[in-house]
Amino acid sequence: MLKRYPTLRYILSKAGWYFLTFIAAVIINFFLPRMGASNPVDIIMAKVGAGLDTQAAIEKEESYLKEFGLVEVDKDGNIIRDESGKPVQASSFKQFIRYVTMSLQGDFGTSFLNYPKKVSEIILGAIPWTIALQLPTIVLGWIIGNVLGALAAYRRGIFDKFFFPLALLGNAMPFFAFGMLLVWLFAIQMHLFPAIGGYAGDLIPSFSWTFISSAIYHFILPFLSIFLLSAGGQ
Template sequence: MKSYRRYMTSKMVWYILTFVVALFLNFLLPRLIPGNPVSTIVSKITSGMADTNSIKRVYETFEKEFGLNKPIWEQFLIYVSNLLHGNMGTSFGQYPRKVTDILASSIMWTIGLQLPAIIVSWILGNVLGVLAAYIKKGFDKVLFPVFLFISCIPSFGFAIVLVWLFAVVLKIAPASGGYAFDMIPSPTISFFLSVVQHYQLPFWSIVLVGIGGQSLGMREMSIYELNADYVKYCRLLGLKDSKIVRYVFRNAVLPQITGLALSLGTMVGGALITEIVFSYPGLGSVMFNAIAAQDFPLISGCTLLITTGVLIANFVIDIIYGLIDPRIKVAQQE
């Protein structure tokens, strides 16, 4: 037990250090984007104004409001202080909306799209990979190459193909949006059905592209494990194939669990291209618009969510690995 606590303590220290470094980069990198967001805002507000002094006062007001008139180190300290109080700042591009309000209104759309899609593609991909490695036949000769080919297609390209086929040609699915444009979000059956209808194409575009990559990794790991010495030894002992497959699956799935954790950790930003193609009202679209508008607080808010999600997911996986992987248990005892 002491060795496990020591293992987890060392992991926790590394994750904390990683988060601190990521927090600094999360603040700094958006500010390295060329251009001046305040000038963009002021140019929109003062369009048609001829008084340069008034324009200058407006500029200085916004610069002070956003804290951009302070040294970069002081801006960082203010940023960290605000984060500790749950304040991510005010959006430049959607002033005066708070970043937290913008993220809260869009993150559930992304999670609702990404979470089921990632899990479904992970399950189907791993099952296909095991079947392709163990049973082979049609699984390895037909289904596996098909999904592998689909996974090689860029996500935006495959999304466009789905839009063209099902929305333009067959006209059985809407081409864009999270719900009908003439509807207002409300807890009604008609709104729910509209959301489900608009959900289909983005969902399956993520699932079908993801299956190939998952199945490829699982197939390779399964083939490797099937040729391992312990499998040969189990066969010499006369163990049933079903029991051997369980051993193989348990070892082969460990890297896949890591991949699943990373996918879940990055799901808040992983559907960027899909959301743009389908005009889906999720976090990916928000981040894309924030980058285009040089909206530093909103960019930092999006990337902070992604960073935190990845670190938490990896930390949870490290905890699980320490409990279920015998190789880590042995290493802890050495």
């Protein structure tokens, strides 16, 4: 049936890959922080635990363990303790089920690197920047890539021999690898563009020309890293 509807087959194929990518990201994001010797609570306590007395530090640590779902709790939300009075650690399976359930509900928990910010707040703050970068690069890359492809097919010769190998190279290179190459060349070696950031660190986001020009200046390298490969991959 799907052979008769190639567009539908393409959409379903893309949706399937996106779903598998989401599942893989959830699994990796859960297990990666737990592969080290410490847990998120240890990282937070190293920042906020200084100056607290022993009892206050224990209470603070237990509240974090409960918040991150690392300990067992009863139906009333109280931490379950063993015979020695220590919190009973939740199994990895229970932690994973809780994490997946919360993720499917759009609740990605609390960031332990930017505590007490919610992960969803960090994502929402990054979405406008992502759209501002991805939308023009995808649209312009598709238009210019198809125009160059048509010219290469129409005017065979030097243009075709020059453009086709570059397109193959661009199509095989990951965006992040090409981006790092551009940063190394134009930011680190030639000092023409900034290596990090969306705008100068001493500026506050506003509609002033100072901020807009700084944002455009920081926008150039990320734009080129996606645009050039998108154009070559059409």
